[in-house]
Every structure is written in structure tokens, then in C-alpha cells.
Amino acid sequence: MLLKDYLPPAVAKTRIFSTLLTSEQLEINNLNSSIQDIVNQCFVNTATWGLDNWESLLGIITDHRKDVNYRRTVVNAKLRGSGTITVNLVQNVAGSFINGKVAVIEHPSIYSFEVMFVGTVGIPPNLSDVQDVINQIKPAHLAVTYTFLYTQWSKVKTITWATVKTGTWGGLKNGVVI
Numbered sequence: 057m058l059l060k061d062y063l064p065p066a067v068a069k070t071r072i073f074s075t076l077l078t079s080e081q082l083e084i085n086n087l088n089s090s091i092q093d094i095v096n097q098c099f100v101n102t103a104t105w106g107l108d109n110w111e112s113l114l115g116i117i118t119d120h121r122k123d124v125n126y127r128r129t130v131v132n133a134k135l136r137g138s139g140t141i142t143v144n145l146v147q148n149v150a151g152s153f154i155n156g157k158v159a160v161i162e163h164p165s166i167y168s169f170e171v172m173f174v175g176t177v178g179i180p181p182n183l184s185d186v187q188d189v190i191n192q193i194k195p196a197h198l199a200v201t202y203t204f205l206y207t208q209w210s211k212v213k214t215i216t217w218a219t220v221k222t223g224t225w226g227g228l229k230n231g232v233v234i
Contacts, residue, residue, distance in 0.1 A: 097109070132152040168201065
């Protein structure tokens with residue numbers, strides 16, 4: 057609501073009040089914007105400069121070179137990664153990362169489990185962060201292996217050289233060209 061709406065129209069339209077209300081309205085808008093920015097820092101998914109505080113609170117090393125969304129996924133994963141480790145916990149933690157949809161396959165006889173990335177073809181760009189968080193939450197006696205999906209030859213056989221010649225082998229392998 058604007059300040060002028062609180063005054064009778066005859067008063068709000070005078071030159072003195074109009075000038076005064078215009079400058080005060082700018083200050084109130086700036087104040088409201090600052091308040092909203094502070095509120096945004098209280099929530100990981102909207103935090104920007106407040107991510108430093110979240111990372112410090114959770115013992116995460118702050119890296120300002122990384123994208124804000126990338127840093128948020130690390131904080132979310134750390135927040136989700138508490139409690140007894142289960143298949144659902146690993147899926148939940150990995151799912152908080154970009155391209156983090158995984159299937160978890162347990163191998164209890166050899167004290168290990170497998171994390172299979174099923175949401176995207178190829179190696180996720182933030183694999184090292186996913187590995188770090190999973191290593192932090194898993195018990196020390198369990199080994200973990202990571203499996204990735206790649207383009208299969210059966211899919212490549214149906215396309216022509218003209219379709220893929222502008223791409224790279226890595227792009228074809230990771231499903232970018234197809």
C-alpha cells in the first residue's frame with residue numbers, strides 16, 4: 057500500500073505532501089526490499105549472501121567460485137543427511153543435487169552399496185560434491201561405487217553421420233548429440 061493512500065485525497069494531492077510522500081515512499085520501498093532480502097537468507101533455497109552462514113553452520117567449506125544454486129544443493133544435502141543411513145536417505149541426499157536422481161543398490165554380503173545415476177546420461181557435473189556428502193553420511197565400513205548411464209550402441213546405430221558430425225565423442229556418449 058502506498059503512503060498517499062493513508063491520507064485524504066485533497067491532502068495527498070498538494071505539492072508539499074506529494075513531494076514529501078514520493079521521497080518517503082522510495083525509502084519505505086527500499087526498507088521493505090531489505091527486509092525481504094534478510095528473510096530470504098533464512099531459507100536455503102532463496103539465500104544468496106546468507107549461504108556463507110549456512111555453510112559455516114554445517115561445517116561446509118565456502119567456495120565463492122561455485123554457482124549459488126550449486127552451493128545451495130550442497131547445503132540442502134548436508135541438512136538432509138542426518139540420521140541412520142538408509143537407501144531412502146542416500147536417494148534423498150543425492151536428489152538434492154542437480155541431476156541427482158539415483159537408484160541405490162545394496163550389496164550387504166560384501167559390505168558395499170552402489171549409487172546409480174538414473175536421472176541423466178553421463179557423469180553429473182557436481183559428482184565430487186555428491187561423493188563428498190555421501191562419504192560423510194555413510195558408515196566407514198561400507199564401500200560405495202558409482203555407476204552412470206551412457207548412450208548405448210543400439211541407439212547410435214539408428215542415427216546418421218550427418219546428425220552427429222557437428223558434435224563430439226563425449227557429447228554422443230553422454231546423450232547430448234542424440
